[in-house]
Amino acid sequence: MLQAPGVLLLFCLGATNALYKQWIPDTNYENKTNWDKGKVPCGNDIALFSAQRKVSVFVETTHAVQEMRLPVDGELILNSGAGFYVLGGKDPACGSGTTTEFQDSESLQWFNPALWQAAASQNDLQLGNFLFAVHEESVPCQQDDVVFKALSSFRVDTSSSQPTIPVKSVSVLGKTFDSRAEFSQYLSSRSGQMQFHGSSAVTAGNPGCGDSSGCDCGNSVNHQLICSTVKCATVSCKKPLSPVGHCCEVCGAIVTIDYTAGFTVQTYRERIHHLFLILPKYKSIQLGISKVFKSQRLLGVIPFSTIPEIQVVIVDGEDGKVSEDLAQDLMTDIGSHGSEIGITGSEFQASSGNTSDLSGSNAGMVAGVVIAVLLMIALIAVGAVLIQKGVVRLPSMPTITMPSLSSFRRNTDVGDLGGTIDHGFDNPMFDQPNTMSNIPGLYGTDRQSISMTQTGVHFVNPVYDENEIDLKV
Ligand SMILES: *[C@@H]1O[C@H](CO)[C@@H](O)[C@H](O)[C@H]1NC(C)=O
Ligand SMILES: *[C@@H]1O[C@H](CO)[C@@H](O)[C@H](O)[C@H]1NC(C)=O
16 A cells, blocks of 8 residues: 555645635525524425525425415525425424524625635545635635535625625536636526625636645735624633734644745645644644735834745644644654755744744845845934934035935935936835836846835845745735
8 A cells, every 4th residue: 555645645746726615504495504493394384485585595305385485586496306395284293383484694794704614625625624724714715716515505795895706716506617707697697696695796717826835815805804703712821823814813833934946835734634633632733724925024113025934823722732732743844854845944933932943044034134124224314314414514505415304205216216326225114105116127027135116125035936026015
């Protein structure tokens, strides 16, 4: 028999870097949670659908009912062989008969992370091998495949502040839509209108994730909406952690990974699974991996750049001790095999307060750039103070025009940059939008190590491969 890592390799070849997200609730006739009495109506019962409510109801088999009251605007989707009939007499197994009303599914929101489950493949969805994810990524990401269970119907409120909700594909009733036009046609169909309502339009056909290290989920624009549906449990650990993209503080550990070419998020996920998560002591562990953009801050305040990192969130539903053990194991694994799997550095924080840093040259370089930038700022600040003092003391000196701080800011215009005055460095403290955005060459393909963008200083870390240069803030 092949060893686990060998098998793993074979399976990974065709793997994608995005996930399948499956909507959990349904509006199926047979699901007893959809009826107000907690049971599917039987032969002596009246099945009632509220008249005004729009609903699409999937019916899998045949049912006896006493009477059925249908909504004004709704649909029943009958599986082949499904249907309704009325009994001639009373069904002795059914009780005296009652009116059972179909529940309201109007308020179920697309952006509620509790209503989705994630898996790495369609097969895993079927087998129930679900993955843990931070709240933002529990909801479908822009590169994900969205699945509504094959033999089921549903009603989802897609309201959000954005006009559209882009995803890679949507499967409804067993049919997969991966083209924008086809799915928008479905949305305007009768079933589509019953199943999707709300202000934003779900659009299929978004490109999948082409980056083997994973992609940005794209749900941070909806962070507030997502978190408005989440109720956080109280945490009792010493230093609760706040994972990027999560709505709540957690007890556990976060491992942050710097990666290089050759890192594959899917392979790493499987590696963690095969080496650690299958161990009995890690039975209670929930582990979520995502690509996040960590903003680099000067003096801990002013953001000047972002770098992509892999965030591994580990929680265990308890005080976080088991998570910390696993984080230690991951660090050890990275220490001995990191270079083989494209990991250049890592660090972890645990909610116990323990931290550890296994950073490679990468972090040293970041620190170097930060120090350089700090020095520049200090120089500019000192310069500005001196200049201002000079202006105050020698107001009548005609030959030397000393720019005040405000004119210095105005002068850092696009036109000026090509001129002879060398400002050396734009101070991000006085950052102005649009200032440098369309200077060709400063930003983009030539290998400057420091460049300006709308949001500040953007440095290109040569440790990353060339593709990373295009990552914008
Ligand atoms: C019935 O609906 C509930 C809530 O919508 C869902 O959690 C459950 O999985 C459904 N049951 C089945 C058998 O699909
Ligand atoms: C912190 O780490 C040390 C060394 O690994 C360990 O002995 C200690 O128990 C940890 N502290 C907590 C509070 O878990």
